[in-house]
Amino acid sequence: xxxxxxxxxxxxxxxxxxxxxxxxxxxxxxxxxxxxxxxxxxxxxxxxxxxxxxxxxxxxxxxxxxxxxxxxxxxxxxxxxxxxxxxxxxxxxxxxxxxxxxxxxxxxxxxxxxxxxxxxxxxxxxxxxxxxxxxxxxxxxxxxxxxxxxxxxxxxxxxxxxxxxxxxxxxxxxxxxxxxxxxxxxxxxxxxxxxxxxxxxxxxxxxxxxxxxxxxxxxxxxxxxxxxxxxxxxxxxxxxxxxxxxxxxxxxxxxxxxxxxxxxxxxxxxxxxxxxxxxxxxxxxxxxxxxxxxxxxxxxxxxxxxxxxxxxxxxxxxxxxxxxxxxxxxxxxxxxxxxxxxxxxxxxxxxxxxxxxxxxxxxxxxxxxxxxxxxxxxxxxxxxxxxxxxxxxxxxxxxxxxxxxxxxxxxxxxxxxxxxxxxxxxxx
Numbered sequence: 001x002x003x004x005x006x007x008x009x010x011x012x013x014x015x016x017x018x019x020x021x022x023x024x025x026x027x028x029x030x031x032x033x034x035x036x037x038x039x040x041x042x043x044x045x046x047x048x049x050x051x052x053x054x055x056x057x058x059x060x061x062x063x064x065x066x067x068x069x070x071x072x073x074x075x076x077x078x079x080x081x082x083x084x085x086x087x088x089x090x091x092x093x094x095x096x097x098x099x100x101x102x103x104x105x106x107x108x109x110x111x112x113x114x115x116x117x118x119x120x121x122x123x124x125x126x127x128x129x130x131x132x133x134x135x136x137x138x139x140x141x142x143x144x145x146x147x148x149x150x151x152x153x154x155x156x157x158x159x160x161x162x163x164x165x166x167x168x169x170x171x172x173x174x175x176x177x178x179x180x181x182x183x184x185x186x187x188x189x190x191x192x193x194x195x196x197x198x199x200x201x202x203x204x205x206x207x208x209x210x211x212x213x214x215x216x217x218x219x220x221x222x223x224x225x226x227x228x229x230x231x232x233x234x235x236x237x238x239x240x241x242x243x244x245x246x247x248x249x250x251x252x253x254x255x256x257x258x259x260x261x262x263x264x265x266x267x268x269x270x271x272x273x274x275x276x277x278x279x280x281x282x283x284x285x286x287x288x289x290x291x292x293x294x295x296x297x298x299x300x301x302x303x304x305x306x307x308x309x310x311x312x313x314x315x316x317x318x319x320x321x322x323x324x325x326x327x328x329x330x331x332x333x334x335x336x337x338x339x340x341x342x343x344x345x346x347x348x349x350x351x352x353x354x355x356x357x358x359x360x361x362x363x364x365x366x367x368x369x370x371x372x373x374x375x376x377x378x379x380x381x382x383x384x385x386x387x388x389x390x391x392x393x394x395x396x397x398x399x400x401x402x403x404x405x406x407x408x409x410x411x412x413x414x415x416x417x418x419x420x421x422x423x424x425x426x427x428x
Contacts, residue, residue: 026262074195090363125152146175149304178304284407290316339388
């Protein structure tokens with residue numbers, strides 16, 4: 001049986017589920033907001049009874065946190081978290097080099113210096129040992145990312161943070177309801193940030209949220225998301241809002257909050273389906289030489305399954321690129337996409353000329369000196385970029401027989417890999 005890319009019959013021709021998906025629940029919440037006349041959650045976005053306040057409370061309860069504070073999107077959530085912790089221009093913040101770019105650009109947006117650390121090849125999340133090696137007297141915070149929904153090694157990272165007196169902000173954009181034991185994503189560090197962008201497992205087109213258990217940080221985030229306005233206690237007019245910090249408008253609209261309230265209702269059943277199908281796929285993959293699901297198989301770790309990351313052995317797969325392997329699998333009817341193809345520090349935005357305008361002179365001099373003396377070296381991430389492919393979470397919402405087709409396609413390619421050896425790289 002030839003590969004479909006070479007004229008053979010594909011494993012399947014039916015599409016997998018699409019995303020995002022809305023239904024009666026989202027429509028009901030939207031109608032409630034539309035007809036209520038309350039299209040705005042209030043000056044600080046915390047009016048009692050607003051959709052935003054209600055969603056924040058319910059999302060926090062899902063994760064076992066005291067405060068859930070909706071904001072405009074996941075990227076500004078990280079910026080606001082950094083500002084809430086008083087990260088100053090020139091401070092250093094350790095981030096993973098294998099993740100979405102805003103984890104690191106948010107650090108630059110507050111004038112701080114992103115310090116790139118390597119990943120654990122077993123989870124693709126921050127390697128605590130490498131983080132520890134990169135701490136300097138100027139380090140103020142660590143931002144672990146629960147990549148694809150897999151929890152970073154939070155017990156070890158918290159030990160590093162405590163040893164050095166550092167704050168921790170969890171980037172949970174891809175890890176809704178993930179956790180270790182009963183300790184959910186976003187509740188390990190001082191703050192946890194989430195995204196509800198259209199591709200996420202809970203989506204409202206755009207949107208974000210910050211979790212915290214600390215009352216002081218909740219009050220600071222509430223002010224920062226709304227022009228730096230604090231309640232005017234002790235002022236001449238005690239009911240007035242006083243602008244005490246320079247900030248802008250990062251509030252979430254009531255319509256987005258309405259969609260999220262509907263999404264929150266359907267999330268548990270969708271999450272259960274993803275968990276079951278991911279486990280089913282992993283059992284199949286365990287029988288195909290040269291393939292490994294990127295996950296630490298610890299019984300107390302719950303994966304959020306934004307992505308199902310798959311690592312292949314280049315030697316056993318003819319040293320084809322991730323793009324070519326995905327093309328071959330796509331032709332078989334399975335929608336794999338290539339993983340990140342370069343660590344963050346190789347992006348032009350982190351080169352000296354691009355960074356210069358965002359750092360004060362002394363901080364930029366230190367940044368450039370580090371680049372000149374020792375460019376970032378993250379061998380685990382560099383290797384991951386050459387052998388990782390991804391299934392998006394909506395694929396895991398399919399039926400069991402559809403998941404079996406994924407395994408059939410992977411097995412078929414593995415059996416016919418000799419047909420791919422020495423080929424030219426993929427058509428684009």
